[in-house]
Amino acid sequence: MLSKYSSIEQPLQLVVSLKHWCPVCKIMADQLDLLLSVIFMASPMLGMSPCSSNGPIALFRHCNLTQIPWVLDTTERLLLSFNYISVVNTTSFPFLEQLLLLELGTQFTPMTIGPEAFRNLPNLRILDLGQNHIEVLSPDAFQGLPHLLELRLFSCKLSSVVLRDGYFKNLTSLARLDLSGNQIYSLHLHSSFQELNSLKAIDFSFNKIFPLCEGELKPLQGKILSFFGLKSTSLFSRVSVSWETCRNPFRGMWLETLDLSENGWTVDITGNFSIVIWGSQVTSLILTHHIMGSGFGFQNIRDPDQNTFAGLARSSVMSLDLSHGYIFSLNSRVFETLKDLKLLNLASNKINKISDGAFYGLDNLQVLNMSYNLLGELYNSNFYGLPRVAYIDLQKNHIGVIQYQTFRSLEKLQTLDLRDNALKTINFIPSISMVLLGGNKLADLPRVRFTANFIELSENKLESLSDLYFLLQVPQLQSLILNQNRLSSCKAVYTPSENLSLEHLFLAGNMLQLAWETGLCWDVFKGLFRLRVLYLNSNYLHFLPPGIFNDLVSLQLLSLGANRLTSLSPGSLPANLEFLDISRNQLFSPDPGLFASLSFLDITHNEFVCQCELIPFITWLNQTNVTLQGSPADIYCMYPDSLAGVSLYDVSTEDCDEEEALQSMKFSLFILCTVTLSLLLVTTVTFIKFRGTCFLCYKTIQRLVFKDKVQSSEPSAYQYDAYFCFSSKDFEWAQNALLKHLDAQYSSRNRLRLCFEERDFIPGENHISNIQAAVWGSRKTVCLVSRQFLKDGWCLEAFRYAQSRCLSDLKNVLVVVVVGSLSQYQLMRHEAIRGFLRKQQYLRWPEDLQDVGWFLSKLSGCILKEEKGEKRSSTIPLQTVTTIS
Structure with missing residues (x-):
């Protein structure tokens, strides 16, 4: 395990x-x-197969074993976790001289370990008995292990007896002892601990050790321990402690790391403890997950003050971890006595206020972590007293405003991490080597003086490439990260950079396609002769500007993945390129010559067209020495449908030999089709351009051919051929556009007998009677629907009468001509017209004057056409509405 x-x-x-x-x-x-x-x-x-022994490793996890199995005498690692071994004694193991690691943890049954149970393992280095229920543990169980380095007894239900009765005597090589998660209530150590000269780390975490006073750890006095764990032991927090009589439990010890986290310490407990251990050397003190501080909106628990850590003045603390707590305000001079402190971790508290002089006295501090807090504004005085700080982490706060001089007095500052805040400007940035500003709200960059060699500005709102040109001119810049911005605008021609130091440039997740398709900013990479890594993935790129990579003579890695590239031009890639990612594009038939010099290529998930043009690439794919990313199944055909999803490695090229024999025939057919289509296009364009002239020629030829066949009006039961219904306000237009060209009374060349209100209605007669007589006395009714028509109630009434006649005669005797720029919506607003348009076709007056002659001929045909009656039906099918224009 x-x-x-x-x-x-x-x-x-x-x-x-x-x-x-x-x-x-x-x-x-x-x-x-x-x-x-x-x-x-x-x-x-x-x-490895489960439940087997293979050379130096014997793997028997989850094998339902009840006793130690036989293994080779060459075994170095014996793994026996998750079984049912209940007894371990001297005879349980064969003599395994080469065994270094024994894993016997997590047995599913209570365990008994007898005297000298591991004597046959003389060179054992690591013994893991963790997460067992050890019912019986002999005081001599670990005798005979002179070379044991690490003993794991975590979560074994052991009591304080294992410390008090000398269970670990004679383990002269023991360096790490893990007793965490047991049932130990007291740390009174047996005198044999004094003989463990190699002991460096001991862990008592997750026990319940309420008091710990001077004398209990006396056998450890004089030792230097790299780790001493008392995490989550409720130490000093669940009982009343007499600090004067309890005194210093770590007297005479040097602890490199003391873990006191998750003990529920308040400011008072922390202050008393720091006083009690006065003079004990603790290099790194861990107090995470504490309850110091008022938190946000509470005042019942105090924030640390000037006295809280005063007792650590002589402990030479170099690292203090106060993360994951409730500190709301950093009070003045709260760390004043920690003169040797180099790393201070205040992350994941509720810090909203930094008092003046809060960091006074931290003359040697190099790293300050205040991430994941509630800071909103930073002022010039916030970081006074940090002359040597080199790294400040302020990410994941809510910082929106920073005063100009806040960081400029920190002469040794090298790295400033302000990621994931709410900054809109960067005027406060000092001259430092590393600036991390990702995840803010920067929409543009002021032209401040940068000296950084590492700038991170991802996930902001930068749009203009002018910001990129500006950043590329920063001297000594080596790495620039601008991922997931909005770089898309190139409004002017900018001066290209000649940055001889830039090595890494990340521009993924932008919109460079929008900038480059304008023909501008094609020189953005000019002068970057030392650039080695360039990321351009996810930029919606349809093409690569010609010569865009010409100056990138040192480029080794190029990422173009997740774009929309369909092809790559010969010579478009840098000559020294070694790693190319062009996955998730739309490459159809890439030229294999582009990839010959690469060492690594990712071309997965493209849209390959598996036709004969792809044969060179398929051949190269099966023969190349270039390392290809992904499995063969990730390089597949997209077209044709019969090969969709098939790996390129499985595509056959045999059918393409016959294709070559047909190339000449295909070329001839191509020429023939091209000429035919060209003639057809010329004829069509000519007809469309001069269709009015063509119609006049057609009518002239018709009259000449059929001049002896004069059409005469057949006897008819109707007085008129058509009743023209239109608004009186449209009369002048109707007369010039229609009546003069159709009505026989206007010209002898016209053959239609027309009726319209201005001439044929009987004066003084009831208007409804006139309309009724005109509708029923005409072969057809022609409604000229215009804006004025839709406003004229008599016109709409005539329209209804014409519809009534259609229903009565069971044939279509109504012709609708839409005049002007009436939309479908305006027509459908009127119920009567809406019902007609849903079932019948209508005409629209042409916009082009050369179509008027054709339209008049079409209208005449509609008037003279004899409609046949149809049988009534209970349902009327919807017809397609045709617009003639």
Whole structure:
């Protein structure tokens, strides 16, 4: 199992190191080393069969064992967790001289460990018995282990007896002892602890040790311990303590790290404890998850004051961790006595106020962490008294305003972390080497003087590329991060940079496509001769501007992933490129010659068109020595549909040989189709352009051919061919546009007998009677629907009469002509017209004058066309409304 702690039998040489990046990163790197150590130790077990022994490793986890199995005498690691082994004694193990690690934790049954139970394991280095229910533990259980370095007895239900009765005597090599999570109530140590000269770390966390007074830890006096854990033990917080009689439990000891976190300490307990341990050397003091401070909106618990840590004046404390508490206000001179302090962690409190002189006395402080607090404004006096501070972490506050001189007096400041705040300006930035401003509200950058070699501005609101040009001109700048901004605007031509120091540039998650498609800012990377890493992924790029990478002669890694690139031009990539990410684009048939010089290529999840044009790339894919990211299934066809999702490695190219034989025929067909389409397009364009002239020619030819066939009006039962209904306000237009060209009384060339109100209605007769006579006395009724028509009640009444005749005759005798720029919405507002438009077609007066002749001919045909009656139906089908224009 992965134990609570991980140890390494031999030092691991790790390539990755962050220890010189910044003081805080050194701490993080130590944790990374430990994590990687666990991974490296576990890696030999990957692929092993369960319940088996393989060379130096014997893996028997979850095997339902009730006793120790037989293993090879060459075994170095024996892993027996999660079984049912209840008894361990001298005869349980064969003689395993090479065994270094024994993992016997988490047995599902109570365990009894007899005298000298591990004597047959003389070279054992790590013994893990954690998370067992040890019912019986012999005082001599660990005898015969002269080389044991680490003993894990966490969560074993052990009592204080194991400390008082000498259970750990003769373990002269023991360096780490873990007794956390047990039932230990007293730390009275047996005198044999004085003989444990190699002991460096001891952990009593998660026990219930209410008092701890002078004399209990006497066997440890004179020792230097790297770690002493008393986390979550309720120490001094659940009982009344007489500090005068209890006195200093750590007298004569030197503790590199003392963990007193999660004990519910108030300001009073902390102050009394610091006084009691006066003079004891504690390099790193951990007081996390405390209850010091009033919190936000409460006043019942005091914030630390000048006396809280006064007793630590002679303890040489270099690191103080007060994170995860309720401190609301940093009072004046609260840390005044901590002259040696180099790291102060105040993260995850409720700090909203920094009093003047709060950091007075911290002359040697180098790292200050105030992240995850409630700070809203910072003033010039907030950080007085920090002459040597090099790193200030203020991320995840609510800072929106910072006075101009707040950080400028800090002469040694190198790193300022203001990520995830609410800043809108950066005028306060001093001359430092690292600036972290991501996750703020910066919309533009004032032209302040930067001297940083690392600038982080991701997740802001920067839009103009002028800010990028400005930042690229910062001298000595080595790394610039502008991910997830809004860089999209290039309103002018800016002076390109010749930055000879920039090595890393991150521009992912912007909108550079919008800037480059204007043809501007194509020189943004000009002069970046030392740039080695460039991220341009997720920028909506459809193309790469020609020569955009010409000056990037040192570029080794380029990320173009998650864009919309369909192709890459030859020579578009830098010559020295080694790593290319072009995944999640829309590449159809990439040229394999572009990737020949690469060492690493990610081309997964593209939209490959698996046709014969892709043969060179498929051939290269199966033969290349370039390391390809992802599995073969991630490089697949998108088109045609028959191959969608098929890996390129599984695509056959045999059918493409016949394709080559048809290339000449395809070319001939291409030429023929091109000529035919060109002639058709020319003819169509000519007709559309001169359609009015073509119509006149057609009518002239028709008259010449059929000149002897004069159309005569057939005898008809109707007095008129059509009744033209229109608003009196539209009469002049109707007369010039229609009546003069259609009505026989206007010209002998016209053949239609038309009726309209201004001429044919009987004066003095009832207007309704005139309308009724005109509708029923005409073959068709033509309504010229205009804006005035829709306002004229008589016109709408005539429209209804015409609809009534349509229903009576069971045929369409109503022709609607829409005149002017009437929208469909304006027409549908009128109920009668809406019902007609839903079922019948209508005409629209043409906008182009050359279409008038054709329209008049079409209208005449509609008037003279004889409509056949239809049988009535209970339902009327909807017809398509055709607009003629």
